[in-house]
Amino acid sequence: MTTIPILDERRRQIFQEQDNASFAMTCDRHSVAGSVSQRACVFCGSRVVLYPIADALHLIHGPIGCAAYTWDIRGALSSGPQLHRMSFSTDLQEMQVIFGGEKKLYGALCELIAAYRPNAAFVYSTCIVGIIGDDVAAVCRQVAKEQGIAVLPVHSEGFKGTKKDGYRAACDALFKLVGTGDTRDIAPVSINILGEFNIGGEAWLIRKYYEQMGVQVVSVMTGDSRVEELRRAHGAALNVVQCSGAMTFLAETMQAKYGIPYIRASYFGIEDMAKALYDVAAHFAAEPCIQQKAEVLVREQVAAVLPELQRIKADLAGKRAAIYVGGAFKAFSLIKALRLLGMQVVLAGSQTGNADDYATLREMCDPGTVIVDDANPLELSKYVIEKQADLFIGGVKERPIAYKLGIGFCDHNHERKIPLAGFEGMLQLAREIHTTVTSPVWGFVPFRAKDGEF
Amino acid sequence: MLLRHTHPEIKPRSALTVNPAKTCQPIGAMYAALGIHGCLPHSHGSQGCYAYHRSALTRHYKEPVMAATSAFTEGASVFGGQANLLQAIDNIFTVYEPEVIAVHTTCLSETIGDDIPQIVSKARADGRIPEGKYVFHANTPSYVGSHVTGFANMTKAMVDYFAESNGRKNTTINVIPGYVEPADMTEVRRLASEMGIATIVFPDTANVLNSAMTGKYKMFPEGGVTIAQLKQSGSSRGTIALGTLASGSAGLAMDAKCKVPCQTLNLPIGLHDTDLFVDALHHMAGVNVPESIDLERGQLIDAITDWHQYLYGKRVGLVGDPDQLLSLSRFLTALDMRPVYIATGTPAGKKYEQSLRDTLAGIPDDVQVKVPGDMFLFHQWIKNEPVDLLIGNTYVKYIARDEDIPYVRFGFPILDRMGHSYFPSVGYRGALRLLEKILDALLDRKERDCSDIAFELVL
Numbered sequence: 001m002t003t004i005p006i007l008d009e010r011r012r013q014i015f016q017e018q019d020n021a022s023f024a025m026t027c028d029r030h031s032v033a034g035s036v037s038q039r040a041c042v043f044c045g046s047r048v049v050l051y052p053i054a055d056a057l058h059l060i061h062g063p064i065g066c067a068a069y070t071w072d073i074r075g076a077l078s079s080g081p082q083l084h085r086m087s088f089s090t091d092l093q094e095m096q097v098i099f100g101g102e103k104k105l106y107g108a109l110c111e112l113i114a115a116y117r118p119n120a121a122f123v124y125s126t127c128i129v130g131i132i133g134d135d136v137a138a139v140c141r142q143v144a145k146e147q148g149i150a151v152l153p154v155h156s157e158g159f160k161g162t163k164k165d166g167y168r169a170a171c172d173a174l175f176k177l178v179g180t181g182d183t184r185d186i187a188p189v190s191i192n193i194l195g196e197f198n199i200g201g202e203a204w205l206i207r208k209y210y211e212q213m214g215v216q217v218v219s220v221m222t223g224d225s226r227v228e229e230l231r232r233a234h235g236a237a238l239n240v241v242q243c244s245g246a247m248t249f250l251a252e253t254m255q256a257k258y259g260i261p262y263i264r265a266s267y268f269g270i271e272d273m274a275k276a277l278y279d280v281a282a283h284f285a286a287e288p289c290i291q292q293k294a295e296v297l298v299r300e301q302v303a304a305v306l307p308e309l310q311r312i313k314a315d316l317a318g319k320r321a322a323i324y325v326g327g328a329f330k331a332f333s334l335i336k337a338l339r340l341l342g343m344q345v346v347l348a349g350s351q352t353g354n355a356d357d358y359a360t361l362r363e364m365c366d367p368g369t370v371i372v373d374d375a376n377p378l379e380l381s382k383y384v385i386e387k388q389a390d391l392f393i394g395g396v397k398e399r400p401i402a403y404k405l406g407i408g409f410c411d412h413n414h415e416r417k418i419p420l421a422g423f424e425g426m427l428q429l430a431r432e433i434h435t436t437v438t439s440p441v442w443g444f445v446p447f448r449a450k451d452g453e454f
Numbered sequence: 455m456l457l458r459h460t461h462p463e464i465k466p467r468s469a470l471t472v473n474p475a476k477t478c479q480p481i482g483a484m485y486a487a488l489g490i491h492g493c494l495p496h497s498h499g500s501q502g503c504y505a506y507h508r509s510a511l512t513r514h515y516k517e518p519v520m521a522a523t524s525a526f527t528e529g530a531s532v533f534g535g536q537a538n539l540l541q542a543i544d545n546i547f548t549v550y551e552p553e554v555i556a557v558h559t560t561c562l563s564e565t566i567g568d569d570i571p572q573i574v575s576k577a578r579a580d581g582r583i584p585e586g587k588y589v590f591h592a593n594t595p596s597y598v599g600s601h602v603t604g605f606a607n608m609t610k611a612m613v614d615y616f617a618e619s620n621g622r623k624n625t626t627i628n629v630i631p632g633y634v635e636p637a638d639m640t641e642v643r644r645l646a647s648e649m650g651i652a653t654i655v656f657p658d659t660a661n662v663l664n665s666a667m668t669g670k671y672k673m674f675p676e677g678g679v680t681i682a683q684l685k686q687s688g689s690s691r692g693t694i695a696l697g698t699l700a701s702g703s704a705g706l707a708m709d710a711k712c713k714v715p716c717q718t719l720n721l722p723i724g725l726h727d728t729d730l731f732v733d734a735l736h737h738m739a740g741v742n743v744p745e746s747i748d749l750e751r752g753q754l755i756d757a758i759t760d761w762h763q764y765l766y767g768k769r770v771g772l773v774g775d776p777d778q779l780l781s782l783s784r785f786l787t788a789l790d791m792r793p794v795y796i797a798t799g800t801p802a803g804k805k806y807e808q809s810l811r812d813t814l815a816g817i818p819d820d821v822q823v824k825v826p827g828d829m830f831l832f833h834q835w836i837k838n839e840p841v842d843l844l845i846g847n848t849y850v851k852y853i854a855r856d857e858d859i860p861y862v863r864f865g866f867p868i869l870d871r872m873g874h875s876y877f878p879s880v881g882y883r884g885a886l887r888l889l890e891k892i893l894d895a896l897l898d899r900k901e902r903d904c905s906d907i908a909f910e911l912v913l
Contacts, residue, residue: 005549031501031525034542036494036550041502063561063596064471064799065478069506071849073513082456086830091471092597097565107469116459127500127562128597131531158500159526159562377518378550381671396509400518406669445669 004378007032013373015362025358027373030162036376038324038397039351043126044070045166046156049246050122050173052197052222053230054078057118059088061105061136062126066158067091074414076197078224079204088112092128102134109143109151119227120150122173130157150227152176163326164352171250174221174230178254181228183235189284190216192236192260195247196267198223199414202421206267209277209301209422213293215284221247234258238283240265240276243327266329267421268429269337270305274298301423309340312430317342319437322389324372324380324398325412328353328361334393334412335364341430346387349375377401391437406445408436456852460830462837472830473849475773476799479594479604481507482633483558484521486608489639489657491678492553494546495521498539498568499560514867515636515663515875520673522546522555526562535568536576543577547584550673554681557591558608564595588681590615600800600826601866602699602775605633609704612656616681617688619712626652626690627738628714630704632697632721632777633866634880636660636677641878642696642722645732648746651739654687655679664875688712692738694731696880697721697777699802721777722880723888724785725754731881750882757886758789761893764913766790768896769819773832773846774865776802776810776825782845782864783813785885791843792817795835797827829853843896860895864888 006014012026031037047070050058060067067089078084090108092101109121121143125136136153144151152173156166191210196203203223210217218236219229239251239262251262263283265276281294321343323334328350335345348361349372361371370383377397384392384405392402395413402409410432412420418432419425442448480497484507487495497504504523511519522545524530524538539557546555557570570591577583592611594604609630629646631639640660646653661677687693687708693716695705705716717738722731729751736743770786770793772779783793793814807825814821822835829846833853836844844854847865854861868874878884897913 005551007545007549030527031523032541032545033525033538034496034522034545034549035525036520036522037501037525038505039501040505041500044502044505063478064474064476064600065480065503065506065561065596067471068474068477069510071473073509083459085456086459087473089471089474090469091474092561094595094597097561097595097597104469111465111467111470115461127526127531127560128565131562131565158502159531160528162501376549377520377671378673397505397512397518400512400516401671403516404518404667404669404671406667445667447669 004382006379014375014379015358015371016368025355025371025373027358028354031374035374036378037374038376038395039374040163041158042160042163042166042169043124043156043158045163046124046154046170047166048074048197049167049170049222050154051084052076052078053120053122053225053227054084055081055119055226056084057088057112057116057121058084058124059090059108059112059121060124060126061090061101061129061134062092063128064089064091066124066126074197075199075417076223077201080226083116083118097128097132100132100134101129102139105134105136105139106143109139110147113143113147113149118149120152120177122152122154124154124156126156127158130160150177150180162352167246168249171247171253174250175253177227177230179231179234179258181231183232186218186232186235187216188237189214189287189290190218190236191238191240191280192218192233193220193223193242194239194251194262195242196220196223200416200419202267202419202425205419205422205424209297210280212297213277213281213290214287215280215290221250234260236260238263238280240280242266243329246327266333268330268333268425270302270340270423270426271336272333273422273426274302305423305427308427309430312434313340313342315434315438319343319390320346320388321391321393322347322380322384322387324349324375324392324394326351326395328357330412331361332364337426337429341433343391345369346389347372347380347383349373381405391433406442406448408433408439408442410436457833457856460833460837462834464831464834464838471799471828473828473833474799475797475827475829475832476600476602477510478561478596478601479599479607480558480560480596481510482601482604482606483556483592483594483608485511485633485659486605486657487556487558488519488662489659489678490554490556490612490684491680492674493556493678494550494552494554494674496523496542496546496555496557497521497560498524498535498557498570499562500526503560510867511663513869516872517663517665518671519663522550524563531562531566534566535563536573539568539570539573540577540580540582543582543589547582547587552587552674554588554590556608556611557589558594558604559591560594561596564593588615602633602777602800606700606703609657609701610707612684613687613704613707613711616684617708617712618685619688619714622689623691624686624689625739626654626686627735628687628690628693628708629653629655630693630695630701631655631658632700633775634721635874635878636662636664637874637876637878638880638884641881641884642731645747645881646735648744649732649735649739649741650744651735651741654683654690656684656687688714690714692717694719694734694738696731698806699776699800720784721781723778723781724885725758725788725882726784727781728881728885747882754882754885757889761889762790764893764896767792768843769794769841770843770845771795771832771836771841773797773829773850776800776806778865780806780810780813783810785888787813787816789889792819794819794841795822795832797824797829797832799826799828801826843892860899862891862895
């Protein structure tokens with residue numbers, strides 16, 4: 001067993017069943033200075049949540065980097081406008097850092113609105129804006145008044161917390177749009193889908209399922225989104241919230257102001273996908289045909305994917321997986337999905353899980369599974385080797401680490417290109433895992449080649 | 455049409471950058487620092503900065519990219535980041551055990567006004583820096599210059615902190631390769647080594663960001679210039695700094711600090727600029743150019759003459775970093791091509807712009823140059839009058855698709871193709887590769903578009 005140095009501050013962010021009986025994970029804390037954490041910042045959180053609003057203007061107020069690094073890197077697909085894929089920046093220079101950037105912001109907004117006539121504009125504050133003290137909200141108010149469109153400040157200064165605080169800042173901005181549209185033609189059986197970003201077209205799949213059940217989808221927040229549908233989101237009867245962190249805050253605010261109840265859902269894996277449909281049907285139990293339609297849909301969809309899943313399972317049974325994802329909810333679903341494929345999860349971790357999340361994770365995992373919060377590459381590689389994982393599921397920064405260690409990888413973050421949600425998505429996920437885990441390329445890895453395994 | 459939002463009417467913009475042809479200083483500093491053996495780059499700012507830089511470099515190189523962060527909170531932003539940096543230095547040497555930490559600042563820590571040298575001295579005085587280990591820094595405010603500036607600042611910091619003269623001159627020659635790919639750094643060293651010259655190449659990301667698959671994860675791969683070499687560089691016979699923007703300041707600093715004479719050249723991209731590099735090596739080291747290099751040069755000229763008939767008069771649009779654009783323009787004009795539109799996001803200065811314009815002076819077409827400009831303006835030029843070929847980083851692919859123009863990927867970042875970290879574009883070999891790519895793009899298009907009747911086996 002290899003040993004690596006672990007800071008005392010971090011010891012309680014890693015849990016292994018055999019360590020001892022007590023389970024009290026430390027989490028929800030800022031990363032220690034000097035860490036090689038895989039986490040991002042407040043701005044990043046806001047940017048991912050609002051990015052899929054395709055007919056809005058997204059202006060990043062700060063030096064060029066924050067705009068450059070978030071230029072079309074996330075495959076949140078739009079069926080119509082592509083304005084969200086442009087990169088707009090005030091590109092702040094030394095002069096503005098000294099004398100303030102409000103004038104430049106005002107100028108940029110006016111130029112952009114004149115050129116594109118967007119349906120709304122979001123202005124993201126970056127670190128430096130918080131330090132030099134630009135009154136972004138005041139500029140937004142002024143431009144909104146002059147141009148007659150909603151101009152919404154997003155208070156996403158990078159240092160003001162974690163990525164979760166960025167989700168919250170985005171929700172604050174979204175909430176200002178909700179409640180400003182006409183809701184007259186919305187059916188009583190209707191929902192908003194929250195926390196689904198249409199990566200690889202996943203929101204389209206999920207929307208289709210609900211519509212087949214006879215449920216109207218008023219808005220997806222946010223995936224392939226339009227400003228108009230967000231404005232009337234308060235007309236829906238129910239909010240269905242995916243993901244632990246990103247959009248719960250908005251659901252709570254909408255419940256408080258508009259009395260719209262919310263339920264949680266996950267669309268990854270057959271089990272959770274079916275549950276997400278049945279839970280919505282149960283909410284509209286007064287309309288029994290919805291439950292019936294849900295049952296038919298689930299039956300048909302499962303029947304369509306199960307035979308191939310069984311064939312894949314035969315190859316994957318007994319293989320070991322490591323999961324390190326952003327939110328813990330995704331980890332829950334993945335554990336179930338991997339079990340369906342006969343795989344065992346030997347490492348489960350997240351960047352932003354809270355105490356409840358980790359308690360749930362521990363319950364779900366087999367004894368011996370390592371559970372980590374805010375891990376670094378050394379820790380991840382140590383446990384991958386120690387637990388002899390065959391597969392790593394993570395994001396962009398984890399992929400080359402997995403490959404260097406000579407194991408398969410599946411991107412379950414920005415860079416997935418095919419839908420992994422829904423029933424079809426489960427099949428795609430299984431195929432992707434099967435392809436990578438059984439690939440002959442791992443036979444070239446020196447230590448395997450020596451062992452004569454291949 | 456992904457860029458349907460680009461309208462052809464060009465209006466002056468004063469407050470806005472759209473689709474940037476640059477990014478910020480810290481990523482360049484991080485890339486340069488990765489070219490030191492056993493170095494952990496450290497971002498003194500919010501957590502997001504280094505996450506973005508690591509992701510961007512990982513996407514470009516398909517390699518793990520290691521760096522640490524001061525993880526600023528609201529408190530640090532009010533009271534200064536000294537406590538964060540001190541704790542970071544402690545933690546990094548405890549957990550990750552690098553040989554050296556290369557601290558770069560961010561817009562946040564620059565604006566707060568953290569004094570990094572003072573913090574580093576305090577860390578040393580407190581015994582936080584183990585014996586034989588180093589912490590050094592570069593100031594890289596994101597609101598000045600671009601990623602190229604950050605690279606230049608970090609490279610200069612290597613000289614400022616480490617280079618020392620031992621009082622006599624060794625036979626080694628320093629080569630500062632510029633903001634180029636690991637394969638390019640290997641290629642400049644190979645050319646010198648063919649001539650029998652011992653070099654100190656810094657920074658050197660070869661075998662750091664194009665390392666071998668071994669089945670093991672190494673936080674600090676084999677490659678990179680060592681601190682011992684950086685110290686010795688102050689006693690080298692001379693320095694060749696490749697690329698005024700990326701390497702010039704480090705070369706001058708070396709001259710001023712250690713009296714090592716420096717010659718600043720264009721990046722050795724294309725025939726002429728490689729000639730100048732080889733010539734400079736030859737004079738500086740007092741060695742002859744071996745036949746093997748004559749052969750490489752001869753092969754390049756042979757290929758150029760064999761294929762020139764497909765190149766002449768072709769209009770080319772280029773976006774990228776200033777040092778690359780200048781040499782590439784010189785190469786293209788030598789091939790009788792016409793680089794008519796050139797944009798870089800980096801504010802490279804009037805003198806630079808003039809040398810670029812001088813290079814393009816013989817082109818009969820209406821030439822557009824914007825320093826600093828962005829890709830939106832570049833696209834507008836093309837909408838007004840198209841080109842035959844585009845050369846630029848991956849972001850140019852939107853324009854190539856929308857306008858249906860042949861396209862060669864070159865520059866930073868390349869997020870969607872392989873090759874850049876393995877095959878050089880500098881030197882005679884690199885020029886051959888660029889020529890191949892340009893011809894492939896042009897001829898594939900010619901054959902895609904021509905009629906069945908005109909489609910011929912031999913071109």
